[in-house]
Amino acid sequence: MESKKKKQIISMIALAVALVWLYPFYLMIVNALKSRAEIFTNTLGLPQDIQWGNFSEAMERMNFWGSFSNSLIITVVSVIVLVVCSSMAAYALSRNPGKVSNWVYGIFAVAVLIPFQSIMIPLIGMFGQANMLNRPGLVFMYLGIGSSMAIFLYFGALRSVPKDLDEAACIDGCSKFQTFWHIIFPILKPTTVTVIVLNSIWFWNDYLLPSLVINRPEWRTIPLMTFFFFGEFSRQWNLALAALIIAIVPVIIMYMFLQKYIIKGVSDGAVK
């Protein structure tokens, strides 16, 4: 068995690394509370004169609530659309084994290898001509890019759902649609959680795609707003840092509450 001393040393190492990991957060928080001048005279220490005003000013100037609700709407709608469409598609594929399904599954599988940057230019050109560079267009693009991964996860989970269940449900003659939503979908809940977690993190933080699709200031999401705000205020670190903290806070709050699901979702998504 390990000696107690050795155990303590290992704990100390882990703690030391954790402090290094937290240091950027410390620097960000203390400096967001300083005045513009103090950041240059005292970067590493605690603030001498706490400036809470940085936060209210940053919040107002970056139109926080506006961009927050844009991010929320886009994330929630995209995730719902993705969950509904990809779970149904995976169900159809898993219950109809055969040549056609193999082909369709193969098409989804190949798409995983295609990096976004290699299709982004014609994609934006096409959607621009179709007048689809707007929020519904963005949701549709997320469905196209995200469905492969979601279908894999659902398809894998459906393998362990016995087919008798579908048939038993349909003795009373319900439609396939009803069978799926009433019987099968609830069983897939753990996978649904994984799909929601992985894709919410992606949609919420995504910058590149929205920066190309969203062309109206009033539709800007948090990453877009942060980008524009930072460009304007990069000489005023106190406001810029306050804005960065404000942009992170919603994610951290979510993380605190849903930590268990997030960590499980992330590892399931990678491992399965």
Next chain:
Amino acid sequence: MMMKNRDKSYWLFLFPSLFALIMVMFVPLVMGTYYSFTDWNGTRVTQFVGLEHYIRLFSDTDFINSLVFTGKFTLVVIVLINLIGLGLGLLLTRKSKLNTPLRTIFFMPNLIGGIILGFIWQFIFMRSFEAIAELTGLSFFSGWLSTTATGFWGLVILYVWQMSGYIMIIYISFINNIPEDIIEAADIDGASSWQIFWKIKFPMLAPAFTVSLFLTLSGAFKVYDQNMALTGGGPFNSTQMVAMNIFNTAFRDNNMAYAQAKAFTFLIIVVVISVTQLFISRRKEVSL
């Protein structure tokens, strides 16, 4: 009753995802490949130019530099992220009350978007490092992000900070799957923890390496947000990664067809690397 192939509900269930996939991924892929051989300007094609764009790539030093830069970046971060991720995974799978809070901390940077991460680290490198330099007199901490080398290492540090916790989670889930009685038996037989790691845990973690290598490789090669927010490609485009080079060629210089030729080249590189890597890892796994 089972759904029959090609019956109505089969296609109805498949349609939304399949339609989106084809419209968003495959139509642009096919169109883009065609555009890369023409003089496409984003809306119109007037003539076919053959391999002109692809030949031009070979003398485009910015593009070649960005490929080399991205390759170096990818190699360095793969090694560091996997070492740190595995190290943290091993540290945090021993019986300890610290496990959960520490895992929470290490994973946290992964939830923050690349743009925001880039700006946070811009502050740290430009302001905090400068303050450390003034405090300690070490010129090492001075002038970060103003040279190619510090820009490179700045990006590496940022990305390692962001991704190590993610890879740690993957290693942890594999380490937890190693049956405990094997480890206990080895322990009773007097194996040192070093031996337990190399002889038992390491071979059993082979699939974890495959997954982690794949994720870090494909992730690192496509980095854009962090690159744009941290260094913006500067000084003089020397820290520009491929994704950013393609983006700038298309949307800043408005050179659509040429950018698409770069994008297609990028696709080929990514596919070749991913497939080779998966192939090699799978073979190694079997032989272990």
